[in-house]
Each structure stands twice: as C-alpha cells, then as structure tokens.
Amino acid sequence: METLQPDDPRELGGYRMLRTLGAGGMGRVYLARSPGGRTVAVKVVRPDLAADADFRRRFRHEVEIAQAVSGQYTASVVDADPDAPLPWLATSYVLGPDLTDVVAAHGALPEGTVRALGAGLAAALQEIHAAGLIHRDLKPSNVLLAADGPRVIDFGIARAVDGNRMTQTGVVVGSPGYMPPEQALGQDVGTAGDVFSLGAVLAFAATGRNVFGDGAASHAAMLYQVVHGEADLTGVPQSLLGLLRACLLKDPAGRPAPAEIVAALAPQGVEGVLSDWLPSAVASTIATHAAGILDLEAPEHPAAPAAASFGPAPTMPAGAQPPAGTPAAGYGHPQPAAQPPAGTPAAGYGYPQPGTPAPGYGTPTPGYGTLQPGTVQLGAADASSPAPSRRRALAYALGGAAAVAAVGGGTAWWLGHKDGGTGTSTGAGGHGGSGKPVAESFTTPPAGVAPQPLWHTSVAEDSTSTAVPLLTYDGLLLMSGDPLVAYDVKTGKARWSKKDICRSGAQLLFHDGKVFLVDGDYDGVLVAYDVRTGEEAWRSRLGKKMQIERTIAIDDKNVYVTVTDFGEAKSATNYRTAVAAISHTTGQKVWLQKRDWGTDDYEVDGAVVGKYLVYTDSKYNLTVRDTATGNQLWTKKIGDNWSWLPTVANGLVFVPGKQLTAVDVETGATRWTLSPNGRRGFYNPTVIDGVLYAGDYDRGVWAVDVKNGKRIWLCDESSRGAQSFLRAGATLYGVGGSLAGGVAAINAKTGKVRWTWTDNKDADDSWQMALSGNRLMVTNGPEIYGMSAV
DSSP, X not given: OBOOOTTSOSEETTEEEEEEEEEOSSEEEEEEEOTTSOEEEEEEEOHHHHTOHHHHHHXXXXXXXXXXXXXXXXXOEEEEETTSSSOEEEEEEESSOBHHHHHHHHOSOXXXXXXXXXXXXXXXXXXXXXXXXXXSOOOGGGEEEETTEEEEOSOSOHHHHHGGGGGOTTOOOSOTTTSXXXXXXXXXXXXXXXXXHHHHHXXXXXXXXXXTOOTTSOHHHHHHHHHHSOOOOTTOOHHHHHHHHHHTOSSGGGSOOHHHHHHHHOTTOHHHHTTTOSOHHHHHHHHHHHHHHHTOOOOSSOOOOOSOOOOSOOOOOTTOOOOTTOOOOOTTSOOGGGOOOTTOOOOSSSSOOTTOOOOOSSSOBTTTBTOEEOOOOOSOOSTTSOOOOHHHHHHHHHSSGGGOOOOOSOOSSSOOSXXXXXXXXXXXXXXXXXXXXXXXOOOOOOTTOOXXXXXXXXXXXXXSOSSOOEEEETTEEEEOSSSEEEEETTTOOEEEEESSSSOTTXXXXXXXXXXXXEOTTOSSOEEEEETTTOOEEXXXXXXXXXXXXXXXXXXXXXXXXXXXXXXXXSSSSOEEEEEEEEETTTOOEEEEEEOOTTSOOSOEEEEEETTEEEEEETTTEEEEEETTTOOEEEEEEOOSOOOSOXXXXXXXXXXXXXXXXXXXXXXXXXXXXEOOTTSOOBOOOEEETTEEEEEBTTSOEEEEETTTOOEEEEEOSOOTTEEEEEEETTEEEEEEOTTTOSEEEEETTXXXXXXXXXXXXXXXXXXXXXXXXXXXXXXXTTEEEEEEOO
16 A cells, blocks of 8 residues: 555546556556545556446446455445546445455465455455456455455456457467356356356465465466366365365366355355454454545645556547557456556466565555455445545444354355364264254255255274174164264264174164164174164073074065074084074074084174075075075075175176176076176175166276166266265165275266265275265264265
C-alpha cells in the first residue's frame, strides 16, 4: 500500500481515494471509501485502454454481467462508470489477506481449513458461472481469507480485457501452474477450466507449494507440466486426494461441477463448515490489520510525484479510435509505456510483471496487511445513511475472529474431524472418537471423491484377531473378538459388550435375531445370543464325549458345526471328527455325521446353498453334504490353496487359484475354467445377481458370467487390490488385503473405479466390510469406520 501521488485521482464517483493498492496490466487499484463509510477497492483503467473503443465496449458488457454477481463468496461490483474519461469500477473490500501471503507466513493450512476453503470457493464459482462469467484466473493471490469465509476477486474482467485475443497464436493469458491445460494450449475455456484452477489452488493451500512446479521452475516448465505431466500431490490429506485428482483431470468433461464439489465438502451447507474456519494465528492478524485499514483517512497533502504515472486522462469522442501505433490492449500483457514503477506489485491477470517483488507478510503489500479488494459489510454504502463507527463495524464483522479454531463437527459424509469423531466410545473394547448421529440422506460424491467416514472408533488391539469377521443387524455392527461388542452403525458407540463369549476370529453366524458362537471357554458348547442385547438365549451340548469346535455355516433351519468325538480316538493324540447340524430354534441336534479319515482337520470354512453344505479344510479337500441328512455327496482334493470360503451359486462351486474353476455342486465335475491371461491367479470370488466378481493376484478385478465363465469386464485401475466384494445399487464395493489396504467403489456395470479410500494405517491381515442399509462398515485391524454407501 502506498500513499497517493499528485497525479492520482482524489475522488471518482463520490469515492474518496485513501491509498494506492497496486498497479498491473489493466491500470491502478485504489483503496477508497464511499460517502456512507463503506471501504471499497476502485480499479482505474489505463489511458491507452481507455482510448480503445473496443475495450470500452467489452469492459461495459462485462461490468454489467459482473454487477449481477452478488454472492456471499465473491467480491461484488458495487459501482462502475465505463463511460468516464478513465473508466473505473468499485468492488467491495475484504478485511483479510490473500491466500499466497497466508501460506507464505504460516505454511500449509490445516485439513479442516482447506476443506472449508474449497467449499467456499466452489460456491463462489457457482455464483460467477450463474452470472454468465468464467473467471479464467483463479489463483491464490485472487483468493482472500476473511473471518466469515473466502472471497474470490478479479472475476468478470478476463473476458473484457482479453476478448478474442485469448486464443491468439503465441499468447497465453493466465497464471502458470493454475490455468487448465486447455487454456495453456490456447483452446476454448469453459467453466470446467475454473474447476481445474480451483483444484490447483486447494492443492497449494494443502501443501504450501505450486503442485505443478516450485518457484525455481520456469513458466514454460509449469505449463508443460500442466499439459503433459501430473500434479505432485504429496502432502495432500488423504480425504482430499480424490477430489483434487478429479478437479485436475486433463479432460474438462471429467471434472466435477462446482455444485458437486460443494456437496462433497459441505453436504449440510457451506456456512456450517465456515464457522470458525481459520487458524487462530491468521484470524488474529486479520483483526490487527483490519483495524488499521478502517482508521485510514484521505491524505491532506499528497506526496512527491512518483517515477511513473498514468498522466492526464484522455478525452475520447464517441467512435474515436486509438492513435496510430498504439499497441493492442491485452489484459495480463501491459504496454511498455504504461508499466508501473519497478517494484510495484502486479494487480492484474496474466504473468507477474518484471520487477514485481514477492508479496511479504510483514510489510504492507496488495495482499497481507494492506488486504485486498473484496467484501465485508461494514456499514451503510450510500450517502443517505450516517457513517457508522468503523471500529464497531469491525468488531461486528469479525465476531471474535482472534480466537478462531479449526473447523469441526460431523458432516453428512465428508470427514468432519481428523480422527473422524466428535465424542468418545464407552463400553469395553472401544476407545477413541465416534460421531454424533448424522443425516441419513447422503449425496453421491463426484467421480474420484470418496465418501469419508461418518465416524471412527478404535478397539483394543489385543481384543481382535487379524482377520475380523463382521455382522450387521438392525442397526448394529458386531466385530468378532473378546470382548464381543455391538456398535451402533450410525454413531459408532458401543450398545453392549460381553467378555469371554467370542473366540478370537470366530465366525459370526446370524439368524432370527440371534448370533451363534462356540463358547469362549472352550467347553465345546454352542451358545445363541440375542443380537440386540447380548443376552444368552440358549446353549447346546452334544454329549459328554462330544466337543463342538467351530461353526461352519447356517441356513433357515440349522447351524452347522464341526465336532471332536473323544469316544472314537484313533490314537491318544488323533481324535475322530464329525459334522453336525443343530436346530437354531431349539438348540437340539438334528444329525451328526463322521468325517472321512484324511478330511477331518479342525480348520474348516463353509457355506450353505439350498440343500448343499459345502466346506473346505486345511488338508486341501472340498466336501459337499446333504443338509437334510448330513450324508456326504462327494469330496475331492482342490490343490494347494485351501484357505477360502466356498462360493456357491447357480449349482456351481467356484474354486480360486491359478485359474478360476466352476465345479458342479452335485457331482464335483468341472463345468468351466477361466484363465487369468498371464496373471498369477485368483482370490476367492463373490457372486452377486448372476455375476461373479474376483480379484487377481496382480490387483485386477474381474466380472464374470457365472453360467459360462466369460469375462464381462476387467478393472485394471487402482482398485486397492480388492479381494472381497459387496454391492449396493449400481456400486460394487471391494476391500483389499493388508498390502493394498483400503476400499474401492467400482461401477458394477462398466468396471470403472469411482473412488478409493484408505486410512493409511498398517494392518496385519485383510480388511473387512459389511452393509447395513445405506451404511458401509469397514474395519482395518482394530480400526472401525462407518461410511455412507453412495
């Protein structure tokens, strides 16, 4: 900020000039005050541009459109005179620094602040685009941070000053590192170009640097990286990565719309996330400098002339053309005769002017300290209203901004806290945060944006095994472990907890409001517990010499278990085993059948489909029995990979391994095989509505027709190495193993990845997931997350 010079205007349209804020390609910018006491920024056009009739026409048109933008997050045009000898326009003024200076002083902003910033800027783009404008130069220096939210400045001018020169050969107007690829190539730029710029601005805020090149990079290098390279998003919080990648897509058609970004970042309203959104250090500095701005008065005696000036304002008769030899005006490319003095900060679109110093946080510049054109309502803006106390207006506008804390509170599906929670879990087995109840109407996020956890809870690491079976029922999530805890799927809070009833890694089988477990004391008893309360319903013992070892599967009538028969020991250390069916209504034995020698290992995984009980054992056998009698229909060796839960559908059992094999459930005969086409093999598949989904060892996901084994699609995108699957509507959800770690949402029809998510925490084994209505429950070792299934 500089004092006025003798040749600077003292008043324009009733606005008294206070100080010079800066100069750039279009002209000079002044801090001014209206007769009613409102502080504004007045831009005055350069004389050579004022002499250009075509420029005046474009300028007039853009001012008319810009005056229609009166949004909460833009610096609105409050007055203008495009027909004055020196055309000018006045915008409302923001009592806050620009983003460049804040990051220079404080470094990368907290995740909550970046999220709130993105919501406000996306809302501003909605306002600008609704008025028929495209910003075309959204960058950190054009983003001001006020106590009540960000403001976008310098919109609505780009088209006025560049006109059809935007696509002139060899001319690129904009800011390197923030302009979209299509703009860098001189192509047509639409509203999606502003979205790209928004993504780059948010990445800058989150990392503290231009993600397309640092300060040492040339403009050409940055432009090349924008067009042909990728942004370096190292350091961007995980919850924002998907959104920023989507915004920075090379193809404009793939970028989310501003409305989608608002829905992603602030599904319950932008104002909510902008409540106390700034770090306290930034808020305190805003208050200090704002007080100085509001106390400024117009100087009585102007200072000595500056090294350069605009000169006298030209008179321009209607229809007059600029003098011969006058260079064509282009915003962002000022003419040599109209260059500001060396060291004067640039204030226009385009590349910074030669000699422009980097803005400094400690010294008043057109950024921090001097603040920037923008908007905070401070008092009456017309002469008919009495001038209010500017100090009092400041206190009202800032509302205690000096004590601002990071944004908090739960949102519909966007992560509201660093740990995802707003409270604490109580009850055995749980610690850490869990969110309060949230809205059940979830908004589908834009492509590439994951629905972040609604809540997050951690359980004691020694209370669960590495692979943790899950069960959801009637709004509850049960996570296998000791103690067995039932969590509310909406809040993550423990509803009940029972110790010594669930063995580590025990399968959770459910039917008719009961969960069935082999007792935790290893007494060989099957116990039924009420899922809602955790209270015992009944327990079943098959006999004094019979010990129930493990649950296998469940259907509408029975629970199927493995049994050790101590009455028929082959030797002192080798006991005969059996399979039994127990009625889950009465707890009584329905049948018990001995297992063949060689198939009687304790480790068993199984499933029931129709009249078939299908199970595998660690001696590499696949066995099928009749559920009504327990009679064994057939058994066969399945190779060297037994650790899989049998998948049965359409009369077939699907066997994973080096190839995917479909076996007839009645006979054991092979019906079809699917080669992995050079890949190393398949994990255990899942069948949903006639489609088989399987992950391969090379992190691909396959969709296969169960009838003939023909591939429908192969997803080779980053699907986090998904190995098990669920489907909700048109979305296929997959979770990967510990090395891949995370959740992938895939379009079930096309195989295209919609988004991926991970918590960036180590896990000893595979992730697990379950659905409960429109909630997706995800676990990673001891970590539990409640997400929206959207």
